Amino acid sequence: MRLFLLTALTMCAFAANSILNRLAIDSGAADPSGFAMVRVLTGALTLAALVLWSGKKLPVLHRRRVIGAGALSVYMVGFSLAYVTLDAGLGALILFGVVQISMFSFTALTGLVPTSRQLIGAGIALFGLAYVLWPTGAVQVDTKGALLMTSAGIGWAAYSLAGRSEPDALSGTAANFVVALPVTAIALKISGMYWQMTGMGFVLAALSGAVTSGMGYALWYSVLPGLSPAIAAVVQLSVPVIAIIGGVLLLGEVASFELLLGAVMVLGGIGLAVGRLPRR
Template sequence: MRLIVLVSLTMVAFAANSILGRLAIGGGYMEATSFGLLRLFSGAVTLITLCVFSGLSLRRDLRQALWGAAALSIYIVGFSVAYQDLDAGLGALILFGVVQVSMFLWGACSGSPVSAGQIGGAGIALAGLAFVVWPTDGASVAPLRASLLMALGGLGWAAYSLLGRGARAPLAATAVNFAVATLMMVPGVMLFGGDIVFTRAGIFLAVLSGAVTSGLGYALWYHVLPQLSPAVAATVQLSVPVIAILAGAALLGEDIAVALVIGSAAVLGGIAVVVLSAPGRRAAARSKTMAER
């Protein structure tokens, strides 16, 4: 029961990033890149504090830190700028779909065994994303530029996730990446930030997103992740776009269009097929059953 509660809190935290980002940026409370910079800084402070109290060393290979921070910066920029125009739930769907499909395609291109079911599932998910951006009735649910920016953010997060695989101390690695990415974002904000907008509400939302739903959310995820199988960890994240869509409708008054419902079902269903059709998964399940007998 405790594990279920912790996992649920983590998924809510992940979805809340989209709600907070859309509210602050789309609501005009803060300029997009400045929001991303403050989110990174707040997350870095929180994560470094957690590492210090946990006795974790922050020493890390410089090259790995630079690559990780660069990927994280791409995610933050794409995410933040896209939420000038995208609804919270729609943005979460595009982000989540691109991350999961990108990681699957990378694994397939890297020689990981792939089943026919996984190929079909990835195709369904991609078709769902395409349907959301270019619906069959000719009326676009999502602005194309913002959708592409969120997709770029998804590619950045997928790269960040792949770079972080096998990290011995993921919490410390994330703290360092947030800190370095904060420094990387400063010149970008100065060059491409446009009119700087700071309000008390915007600052509060950015700090809340960085310190709580990002910093503490990631720390909680790393705490529960060892207790979940890879398939369960991947499947449970299917709830994040759903939570964001429902919360966006309830808290921000966003419409839940029919095209969004159909596209969401295709994206999440396709990703579920990819996860459940992984080669060796059934064999592992049968072996576990035999062992229990």
């Protein structure tokens, strides 16, 4: 029960992060590049302060940072640059679809073959997500944006898988953010994007970095050892649905029949993949 509640709280933190991102960028208070930099910076400062305050050390030179911080940087950069040319819904669909494929592939390669229930549940949930997020009208997929979002999905999958072996969730997450900060800054600078940030944009990005990203990612690392890679992949499909429902409740967006039907399919698929059959 505790694992379920912590996992649900983590998914809500990820969804809140998406809402903060939309509030800042859609309103023009911040551009994707500037939002990403402030997000990583405030996340690194907050988590590092918490680790040092608790008397622990930051394992920034550990070999785990190669995958952890590297994957986090790939995710941050790909995610930020992809949304310049991609529709928000289609971008989220590509991201979570790639995460599913990557984590399920890793599961199969390591000998932990997903069960038929997990595969069917993941398929239903992914179909429901596509039903909710697929853009209306003619769909034009920018190749560069799709490749960037694909790299972001692979990066996030690698980051999630790396968390399963992290001995200290808070210290490991803090070190990943600290190491990822200069890497992300250099990559975004090379991309040639100009950063624009208003006061409100900075506040939203800082809240995203310190709370919903920093704390959320640390919480994610704490629950990952209790989840199989297949289950960890499937439960993340709930994030866009939670974010959309949050938009309805907090931003006054309209709840359509398609949203409700898609949400039922996503949650039903997750329930099928995660639930266990009663023993006879």
